[in-house]
Amino acid sequence: MAQEVTVPSVGESISNGILATWLKQDGDLVAQGEEIFELETDKATMAVPSPAAGILRITIPAETEVSIGQVVARLEEGKAPAAAGSSVRDANSGAESKANGANDGKRAAEPVAVEGRILDDLAPAVRRLVSENRLDPASIKGTGKDGRITKEDVLSAMQAAASQTIPTQSSVRGTADSATASPPAGATRSASTAAAGKAGERRVPMTNFRKRIAENLVNAKQGAAHLTTFNEVDMSEVMALRKKYRDEFEKKHGVRLGFMSFFIKASELALSDFPEANAFIDGTDIVYHDYCNIGVAVSTERGLITPVIRNVESLGFADIERQIISFGKRAQEKRLSPDELMGGTFTITNGGVFGSMLSTPIPNPPQSAILGMHSIQDRPVALDGQVVIRPIMYVALTYDHRILDGREAIGFLKKVKTLIEDPALMLLNL
Amino acid sequence: MADISKFDLVIIGSGPGGYVAAIRAAQLGMNVAIVERSLPLGGTCLNIGCIPSKALLDSSELFQKTRDELGAHGISTGKVTLDLGTMMKRKAAVVEKLTSGVSSLMKLNKIQVFEGTGSVTATGRVSVKDSTGGTVDLAAGHIILATGSVPVELPFLKYDGKTVVSSTEALAFDKVPETLAIVGAGAIGLELGSVWNRLGSKVTFVELMPSILPGWDTQLSKTLVRELKKQGMEFHLSARVTGFEKQAKGNGILLAEGEKGEKIQVPAEKVLVAVGRRPSSDGLGLEALSIHRDDRSGRIVVNERYETSVPGIYAIGDLIHGPMLAHKAEDEGIASVELIAGIHGHVNYGVIPGVVYTWPEAATVGRSEESLKAEGIPYRKGSFPFGINGRAIAMDATAGFVKILAHERTDRILGVHIVGPWASDLISEAVIAMEFSASAEDLARTVHAHPTLSEVTREAALAVDGRAIHSK
Numbered sequence: 091m092a093q094e095v096t097v098p099s100v101g102e103s104i105s106n107g108i109l110a111t112w113l114k115q116d117g118d119l120v121a122q123g124e125e126i127f128e129l130e131t132d133k134a135t136m137a138v139p140s141p142a143a144g145i146l147r148i149t150i151p152a153e154t155e156v157s158i159g160q161v162v163a164r165l166e167e168g169k170a171p172a173a174a175g176s177s178v179r180d181a182n183s184g185a186e187s188k189a190n191g192a193n194d195g196k197r198a199a200e201p202v203a204v205e206g207r208i209l210d211d212l213a214p215a216v217r218r219l220v221s222e223n224r225l226d227p228a229s230i231k232g233t234g235k236d237g238r239i240t241k242e243d244v245l246s247a248m249q250a251a252a253s254q255t256i257p258t259q260s261s262v263r264g265t266a267d268s269a270t271a272s273p274p275a276g277a278t279r280s281a282s283t284a285a286a287g288k289a290g291e292r293r294v295p296m297t298n299f300r301k302r303i304a305e306n307l308v309n310a311k312q313g314a315a316h317l318t319t320f321n322e323v324d325m326s327e328v329m330a331l332r333k334k335y336r337d338e339f340e341k342k343h344g345v346r347l348g349f350m351s352f353f354i355k356a357s358e359l360a361l362s363d364f365p366e367a368n369a370f371i372d373g374t375d376i377v378y379h380d381y382c383n384i385g386v387a388v389s390t391e392r393g394l395i396t397p398v399i400r401n402v403e404s405l406g407f408a409d410i411e412r413q414i415i416s417f418g419k420r421a422q423e424k425r426l427s428p429d430e431l432m433g434g435t436f437t438i439t440n441g442g443v444f445g446s447m448l449s450t451p452i453p454n455p456p457q458s459a460i461l462g463m464h465s466i467q468d469r470p471v472a473l474d475g476q477v478v479i480r481p482i483m484y485v486a487l488t489y490d491h492r493i494l495d496g497r498e499a500i501g502f503l504k505k506v507k508t509l510i511e512d513p514a515l516m517l518l519n520l
Numbered sequence: 521m522a523d524i525s526k527f528d529l530v531i532i533g534s535g536p537g538g539y540v541a542a543i544r545a546a547q548l549g550m551n552v553a554i555v556e557r558s559l560p561l562g563g564t565c566l567n568i569g570c571i572p573s574k575a576l577l578d579s580s581e582l583f584q585k586t587r588d589e590l591g592a593h594g595i596s597t598g599k600v601t602l603d604l605g606t607m608m609k610r611k612a613a614v615v616e617k618l619t620s621g622v623s624s625l626m627k628l629n630k631i632q633v634f635e636g637t638g639s640v641t642a643t644g645r646v647s648v649k650d651s652t653g654g655t656v657d658l659a660a661g662h663i664i665l666a667t668g669s670v671p672v673e674l675p676f677l678k679y680d681g682k683t684v685v686s687s688t689e690a691l692a693f694d695k696v697p698e699t700l701a702i703v704g705a706g707a708i709g710l711e712l713g714s715v716w717n718r719l720g721s722k723v724t725f726v727e728l729m730p731s732i733l734p735g736w737d738t739q740l741s742k743t744l745v746r747e748l749k750k751q752g753m754e755f756h757l758s759a760r761v762t763g764f765e766k767q768a769k770g771n772g773i774l775l776a777e778g779e780k781g782e783k784i785q786v787p788a789e790k791v792l793v794a795v796g797r798r799p800s801s802d803g804l805g806l807e808a809l810s811i812h813r814d815d816r817s818g819r820i821v822v823n824e825r826y827e828t829s830v831p832g833i834y835a836i837g838d839l840i841h842g843p844m845l846a847h848k849a850e851d852e853g854i855a856s857v858e859l860i861a862g863i864h865g866h867v868n869y870g871v872i873p874g875v876v877y878t879w880p881e882a883a884t885v886g887r888s889e890e891s892l893k894a895e896g897i898p899y900r901k902g903s904f905p906f907g908i909n910g911r912a913i914a915m916d917a918t919a920g921f922v923k924i925l926a927h928e929r930t931d932r933i934l935g936v937h938i939v940g941p942w943a944s945d946l947i948s949e950a951v952i953a954m955e956f957s958a959s960a961e962d963l964a965r966t967v968h969a970h971p972t973l974s975e976v977t978r979e980a981a982l983a984v985d986g987r988a989i990h991s992k
Contacts, residue, residue: 214965
C-alpha cells in the first residue's frame, strides 16, 4: 500500500515550482514529518516534510519543474526496501522536465508518476480547452482527485489570466551595490553540464530564483522613475540608549535590542507623516495604506529575500526584534512560507552589515520607496563650531518620483534622521 | 465459566457493514471476531432484504413477461401457471448461496464467528449470550457496532405477523394475496408491491408524502409512478392511514384519509407497512456506557472516524447517520477499519447511489433539482429518453430517461437521475464521473459502445450543452 508524496500547496497564487533537491535518497526509510525534498518557488525555497513514514521511492528527479499537487514520490510500507520499486530516475536530463515523460516508454510494467502532464492524461473536456486555447497544462493548478485538472480548474485559470493586469508583487530584489554577497549557489546547483566554451570561460545556467530576481529588478526599473536621496544620521543617542538598556531589555524580553527596530519604528512614524511613501500606484490610481507592513531584507545563500513584518504600528520594539530574528533564522533554514514574503508596503535594507558605506537600493514593486541603512563609521563632524568624533550612518531613500516629490522624499528621510538622533521623539510621537 | 478470548477487533453484526469490516480488518493483519445474533451470517441484506427481494423481483418479472409479453416475439406457450413454493425455494437457494459464501469468507480470513446476542459490557469488553443462556466474554482492542436496522412499526397498526406485516413476512407469503395494501411508497414498498402485482395481487399504496420515493428528484418519481400505474398498481398520495378494519371473511379494509379529508378504503387481505427503518441499537448496552444517540432518530452519534462518544467503540451502517444502504455500510466498514489501523480511510458521501429495483428501475446519485434550487446553486440540465435509444427499443424497454445536472459555470456534474432499464448498473458511470469531479462535457466526449443503454447517458451529457445528436 504505497502512499503518494505530492507537491504541497504553498500559497494562493503559486501553481508550480522546481523540485530543487532531494534531501533523502531513493530507498531511504523516512519518518513522518522528516524533510525529504526542497521546493523552490519564485517566492521562496522551502523544505517539504514527508506525509508519512515509509521507504522513499522517488519518481521525479531533482531540478524538475513540478506542479502543485503533482506526485513526486511514493512511500512504501515496510522496513526493508522492497525489490520491485516504482522509482524512475531520469538520468539523462535534469533540465527537461515537462511533458514528455510517458513518451519514452518508461511506462513498461508499472504505472509510473509522469513528469508534468501530457494530453493523454487529461480529462476530455480539459484536453479540448487546453488545445483550443493553447494552454500549458503544467501551469494549471489541479483540484480534482489526486490533483487532476478539472474543467473548472482550466476555466478558473483562464479567467484569472484574463483579469490580471498588475504584475504580482515580487518579494525578491537586490541592491545595485555589489557589496551584497553574490550567490555562488547558481554555479553549484545546475545539473546540466556546462557547455565547453572558450578556454578560461565557464557557462552556467541561471537558477530559477536568480532568473526571477533578474526579471523583477528590470521590471522595477522600467516601470518606475527612481531617484535616491541621502542623509546622514548621528547614531550616538541610539547607541547610548542601547548600551544603557541592552541587558535589561534582553532580560525582560528574551531578545537582543538591535538597531533595526529603531529604524523600523522611525520609518513607521515617518510613513504616517508622508503617506505617499507607503502607497502604491495602480494604473491611474494611488492606493494608500492605513497600516505599515515593513519588509526587512535578509540575505540567504540563494539571494536576497524580504520577509514582511506586518502592522508595525501596533508592535513594540521587542516584538519587532523577535520577528527579525525569527525571519533571519528561518530564511537560512528555508522555512519561510511565501505568504510571509508578501504584502509589504515599505522595505528597509541594510547594506551596512556587508560594509557598504553608501548605496542606491531599488524599491520592491509595487512599493514606492525603500530605505537603505549602511555601516556606522566614526567621523569627524562639526558641532557648535567644534570638531567632534561621532558614529555616523549614511542613509538612503530610493523613491518612485511618480508618486513622491523630492520635497516629500527628503522630508521623510529627514524625519527618520531626526527620530533616530533623538529617540525620545519617537516616544512622544513628535 | 466465562471464557475470555482476546481480539484486536470485535464486530457486533454480520450484515454488509459488519462482515466487510471484518474481512478488511483481517487483511490488515488484525485478529478479528464477529458476533451474529442469529445465523446465517449476512444480516438483513442477505437474509431478509436486498438479496431475497431481488430474487423475487427477477422471478416475478419472468412470470409476468412470460404470461403477457411473449406473443409479440412470436413465442407461444400454454397457460402460464405459478408454483409459489418453488419460487420461494429458489429464493432461499439464492440466499443460501450468498450466506454460505460469507461463511466461507470468514473462514478464509480466519475470522472467528460467535453466535449469540452481543452487547458491550465495558470499554473493550463484549459479552455474547447464546440461545442456551451461556455467555462468552470477549476482550477487544476495538469494538465496531454494526447491528443494522429494523422496520418501523406504526403504533396504531402494529405488526401481527399474519395480516399486518413488515417486509420480512412480505418476502415469504405462502400464497399470493388477492389484495395487498402497502403503507409507504419508498423503495421497499415499491419493490415488494411490484413483486406481488406481477404475481397477481391487486396492489394499492397509501403514502403520506405528495410523491413516491419522497426526497428523490421529483421528475424521476413522477415518471416512475406513471409507469407503475400502467402496470396496474394504485396510488393514494398525500394520504394518511387512519386504521384497519378486520372483516368477517378474513380480509380487512385499510382506512385512510386523503389530502382534502376524503375517506379512502382499501380492501386488503394483507397490509405491508413499509414506512421506514430505525436503528437496531437496543440491548447493546449503550445506555450503561452513555453512548450518545440522536434523540429523534435513535441513530448512534459518531465522529468522522466512526467513533462513538466512548473511545474504542465505533458504529457504522444503518446505526449511524446517512442513507440506510448496504453499500454505504460496506464502505463505512472498510473506512472505519482503515482508520483504526492508522491508514487512510474515507467515504465520499456525495456520491452514494440509490437504486429502486422496480421495472423500469430507478437510480440516482448526487443532488436533485429541488435541492440545488433550494441552495441557489446555478445549474444546467440535460435529459435524454430511452424511447429513441436503439438498444432500448430492441429490448422493448423504452420507458424512462437519463437526466444530468451540471453546474452552470464549471459544468461539474452535480447529480444524475435515471428511470429506465438497468438504471442500477447505468448509474455507475455517473458515480465514477462524480468521484473524479468530471464535467458533463467529459462524459459527452467519452466513447460509449453502440448499441447500448449507456448511450442515453452520453446523449444526456451532450444535452446539457444543448447539443444532443439524436434529438433536437
